[in-house]
Amino acid sequence: MRYIDPHIHMVSRTTDDYQRMAQAGCVAVTEPAFWAGFDRSSPQGFYDYYVQLTEVEPQRAAQFGIKHHCWICINPKEAEDVGFARDVIALIPQFLDKPGVLGVGEIGLNKNSKNELEILEAQIDLAAKHNQLVLVHTPHLEDKLKGTLLIMDAIANDGRIPPERVLIDHVEEHTVGHVLAKGYWAGMTLYPETKMTPQRAADVIECYGQERLWINSAGDWGCSDPLAVPKCQQEMRLRGHKPETIERISYDNPLQFLSQSERFSIE
Numbered sequence: 684m685r686y687i688d689p690h691i692h693m694v695s696r697t698t699d700d701y702q703r704m705a706q707a708g709c710v711a712v713t714e715p716a717f718w719a720g721f722d723r724s725s726p727q728g729f730y731d732y733y734v735q736l737t738e739v740e741p742q743r744a745a746q747f748g749i750k751h752h753c754w755i756c757i758n759p760k761e762a763e764d765v766g767f768a769r770d771v772i773a774l775i776p777q778f779l780d781k782p783g784v785l786g787v788g789e790i791g792l793n794k795n796s797k798n799e800l801e802i803l804e805a806q807i808d809l810a811a812k813h814n815q816l817v818l819v820h821t822p823h824l825e826d827k828l829k830g831t832l833l834i835m836d837a838i839a840n841d842g843r844i845p846p847e848r849v850l851i852d853h854v855e856e857h858t859v860g861h862v863l864a865k866g867y868w869a870g871m872t873l874y875p876e877t878k879m880t881p882q883r884a885a886d887v888i889e890c891y892g893q894e895r896l897w898i899n900s901a902g903d904w905g906c907s908d909p910l911a912v913p914k915c916q917q918e919m920r921l922r923g924h925k926p927e928t929i930e931r932i933s934y935d936n937p938l939q940f941l942s943q944s945e946r947f948s949i950e
């Protein structure tokens with residue numbers, strides 16, 4: 684069954700991952716800018732990463748018939764040095780009009796610190812000024828709920844970006860209801876064992892329905908699974924969900940959200 688993986692860090696994956704994803708039904712991916720597993724030593728390191736996201740990965744994906752898109756930002760794990768982060772943010776506008784760039788992301792919070800919040804607000808401002816979609820990272824630590832509420836407050840306080848243009852990712856059972864109730868889109872990141880598994884995601888879909896909800900693998904340089912989306916499709920099939928329900932979660936919903944950017948295309 685065809686699917687879109689709307690959150691996966693392909694720069695960290697091998698070319699045969701693209702091949703296996705294509706064989707499993709993947710037609711498009713979107714890749715948020717994130718931490719590379721180490722802190723970059725200069726803004727120039729981010730510039731090179733943005734070139735990799737906008738020029739190198741689309742070509743690698745195209746070999747297997749997969750459309751590659753990306754999101755540009757400085758991630759919260761490297762936002763603690765505010766001066767450094769502002770120098771990186773100054774590089775971003777030149778990338779926002781490139782083909783395949785969908786918006787600003789994944790911005791958000793990691794440890795919910797004051798400096799992270801300042802850089803989050805600066806990037807909400809950037810997205811609003813350039814009329815961009817936003818993809819949000821929520822903390823994986825024990826403060827996920829607090830961080831999620833702080834992020835939604837920051838977006839609402841800014842007031843220029845409507846909730847339907849924001850996807851809040853890495854939701855779990857205790858945060859998904861808050862996100863959906865405020866009109867945002869919610870993403871469930873599927874991990875092999877920890878955090879949200881394909882089984883738990885299927886439970887959430889059964890409890891909260893299918894509106895404004897998507898699934899993704901967030902595959903990166905750590906323990907993660909680039910085939911997590913088709914595995915969740917299989918879990919839903921085994922539970923007796925209809926093919927249209929499975930397709931809505933794994934294809935129609937990402938298509939609907941991402942198509943708000945004219946630069947998203949699966950043709």
Ligand SMILES: [Zn+2]
Pocket residue numbers: 690692715717789901
């Ligand atoms: Zn990510």
